[in-house]
Amino acid sequence: MRPRKIQTSVGRKLFIALNFAFLTFTALLCLLPFVNLLAISFSNKMPVVAREVTFYPIGFNVAAYQFILESNAFITALIVSAKRTFLGVAVNLALIIFTAYPLSKADGEFRARKYFSWFFVVTILFQAGMIPMYLIVMYTGLMNSIWSLILPGALPVFSMLVVMNYMRSLPQELLEASFIDGAGHFKTLFYIVLPVSTPTIATVALFSLVNHWNSWFDGMIYMNTVDKYPLQSYLRTVVINPEAFFRNATNVSEALSRYLGMVNARTTNAAQLFLGMIPILAIYPFLQKYFTTGLVMGSVKG
Amino acid sequence: MGVSKFMSREAKRNKTLREIPLYIMLIPGIIFVLIYSYGSMVGAVVAFQKFVPTKGLFGSEWIGFDNFKNLFSMPNMGEVIRNTIVISLGKMFGGIIVPVVFALLLNEIKNIGVKRAYQTIVYIPNFLSWVILAGLFVDILSPSTGMVNQFLELFGVGPVFFLGDKTAYPITMIVTEIWKGFGFGSVIYLAALTGIDPALYESAEIDGAGRWKQTVHITLPGIMTTVVLMTVLSMANVLNGGFDQIYNTYSPAVYTTGDILDTFVYRLGIQNAQFALSTAAGLFKSVVSFVFIVVSYYLADKIAGYRIY
Numbered sequence: 001m002r003p004r005k006i007q008t009s010v011g012r013k014l015f016i017a018l019n020f021a022f023l024t025f026t027a028l029l030c031l032l033p034f035v036n037l038l039a040i041s042f043s044n045k046m047p048v049v050a051r052e053v054t055f056y057p058i059g060f061n062v063a064a065y066q067f068i069l070e071s072n073a074f075i076t077a078l079i080v081s082a083k084r085t086f087l088g089v090a091v092n093l094a095l096i097i098f099t100a101y102p103l104s105k106a107d108g109e110f111r112a113r114k115y116f117s118w119f120f121v122v123t124i125l126f127q128a129g130m131i132p133m134y135l136i137v138m139y140t141g142l143m144n145s146i147w148s149l150i151l152p153g154a155l156p157v158f159s160m161l162v163v164m165n166y167m168r169s170l171p172q173e174l175l176e177a178s179f180i181d182g183a184g185h186f187k188t189l190f191y192i193v194l195p196v197s198t199p200t201i202a203t204v205a206l207f208s209l210v211n212h213w214n215s216w217f218d219g220m221i222y223m224n225t226v227d228k229y230p231l232q233s234y235l236r237t238v239v240i241n242p243e244a245f246f247r248n249a250t251n252v253s254e255a256l257s258r259y260l261g262m263v264n265a266r267t268t269n270a271a272q273l274f275l276g277m278i279p280i281l282a283i284y285p286f287l288q289k290y291f292t293t294g295l296v297m298g299s300v301k302g
Numbered sequence: 303m304g305v306s307k308f309m310s311r312e313a314k315r316n317k318t319l320r321e322i323p324l325y326i327m328l329i330p331g332i333i334f335v336l337i338y339s340y341g342s343m344v345g346a347v348v349a350f351q352k353f354v355p356t357k358g359l360f361g362s363e364w365i366g367f368d369n370f371k372n373l374f375s376m377p378n379m380g381e382v383i384r385n386t387i388v389i390s391l392g393k394m395f396g397g398i399i400v401p402v403v404f405a406l407l408l409n410e411i412k413n414i415g416v417k418r419a420y421q422t423i424v425y426i427p428n429f430l431s432w433v434i435l436a437g438l439f440v441d442i443l444s445p446s447t448g449m450v451n452q453f454l455e456l457f458g459v460g461p462v463f464f465l466g467d468k469t470a471y472p473i474t475m476i477v478t479e480i481w482k483g484f485g486f487g488s489v490i491y492l493a494a495l496t497g498i499d500p501a502l503y504e505s506a507e508i509d510g511a512g513r514w515k516q517t518v519h520i521t522l523p524g525i526m527t528t529v530v531l532m533t534v535l536s537m538a539n540v541l542n543g544g545f546d547q548i549y550n551t552y553s554p555a556v557y558t559t560g561d562i563l564d565t566f567v568y569r570l571g572i573q574n575a576q577f578a579l580s581t582a583a584g585l586f587k588s589v590v591s592f593v594f595i596v597v598s599y600y601l602a603d604k605i606a607g608y609r610i611y
Binding site for chain 2 (some may be wrong): 031095112126129130132133160186213266270288
């Protein structure tokens with residue numbers, strides 16, 4: 001028994017070392033592309049052109065960031081995105097809460113519950129596709145309006161189901177006590193159900209926030225002019241052709257040409273991409289915490 | 303249910319009155335879902351018309367299945383369907399295997415701090431949009447200036463045109479999609495792993511089972527349900543090649559291997575304003591996907607007791 005134990009522990013040690021090395025390699029594979037991008041954004045254009053920049057900046061400067069922040073297009077798009085995300089999350093949350101509460105009732109308490117549940121679930125099962133949605137947005141007069149980015153997805157059904165399942169799991173005595181005290185459904189929802197549902201609400205709020213921040217396609221097809229694009233749609237026009245963007249920006253603005261000695265299309269592109277990530281990175285600790293619980297909650301309930 | 307038969311008229315009316323606020327709460331959700339989700343389902347009727355946008359959804363001439371006939375007689379339709387399935391199957395299998403392996407290996411790390419550090423890093427790409435990541439990959443995969451080809455050069459390989467070569471393109475799509483999602487995808491398996499009863503390992507140890515045997519006989523069966531569940535659920539995506547990713551990285555040079563249904567529908571419909579034809583293509587995708595989604599949810603319920611509501 002004893003020699004065997006020692007033998008396994010040597011094998012075990014080897015495994016632990018290899019495992020550690022492999023996981024570190026995997027983590028670097030995820031991290032290094034971003035480090036490279038960041039290094040390029042802070043480098044002088046000469047070493048970038050000479051392909052000398054790898055994982056740390058050479059000729060450190062912030063000219064690429066100044067260039068981007070002074071070109072009005074980026075800021076304009078940032079404002080559209082902020083507005084869209086704020087309105088979008090507010091609308092999503094209001095509709096999620098108001099829809100989830102009635103559907104969380106028992107069949108006996110809300111007799112039509114079953115039919116309404118199916119009404120919403122069907123929209124997950126069958127989606128008509130890009131073009132019909134485009135036509136409906138057009139016919140409802142939302143083209144070129146910020147509401148075209150918010151109203152078509154006003155109720156995220158999957159998030160609603162997550163909240164509904166949570167509300168359903170709340171102890172019923174809690175709600176009954178509130179009804180006995182004479183509160184109606186609205187009061188019960190606001191004063192009893194919502195306060196105890198905050199973790200779930202936070203989860204779906206983050207879902208919705210990330211979704212709104214990251215959406216680019218709707219902005220691109222529903223907005224007629226680039227100055228109404230949210231940031232991700234705007235970034236798409238840049239990343240598809242950084243050279244054209246760069247030429248264009250320097251042609252339009254005299255002020256920007258003073259950076260030309262320091263920056264080129266690649267450094268400014270890297271800076272924009274990184275700036276576009278900042279909001280997500282800023283809320284990243286929350287994302288990690290709540291998305292994980294939300295994912296597990298939504299997927300492996302019995 | 304049976305009780306309501308014996309309720310007095312008074313009690314019944316009270317019950318209905320108490321339900322009124324619930325109906326009121328549902329109104330906004332119903333309105334928007336009705337207009338946009340159901341409205342676009344109705345809008346799919348243009349697939350059966352010689353559609354003229356100014357005449358509204360029902361004003362154009364009805365032509366039966368002509369759009370579908372035209373669509374399937376298009377020379378590249380077969381290619382587009384094949385690309386879609388090849389790319390999505392590659393993503394499906396990689397998207398199951400890599401996270402499972404990663405979760406198993408991560409689970410062997412006992413130091414909580416180290417484990418969390420790995421998780422923190424590998425989850426990041428999952429939260430970034432494909433616009434940002436496309437920008438990143440276009441830069442680092444560039445044949446002339448990219449970091450990856452610079453690295454390959456050290457070994458005398460390349461340059462590889464990851465995004466411009468017909469053979470390399472679909473592989474690049476599968477690999478980068480897995481890169482983006484494997485970390486966060488492992489969360490669900492890590493949760494399943496923590497759910498395994500530690501007593502099982504203890505008794506296996508007493509019986510003299512080594513680490514490998516424990517993994518094969520306890521760990522793998524312990525997460526099997528979750529693996530099967532995720533496989534079944536991912537079936538629903540068989541016609542989703544990944545529009546966001548491909549649209550932001552492809553070019554005419556790789557259409558023959560990289561053009562998928564969604565990018566095809568987009569170019570046909572929105573860029574060329576062939577609304578009816580592209581709606582037909584989209585509807586084809588929706589109907590097939592509907593079947594897959596229903597079957598996958600049915601199986602998920604049968605196998606793992608998973609229900610979305």
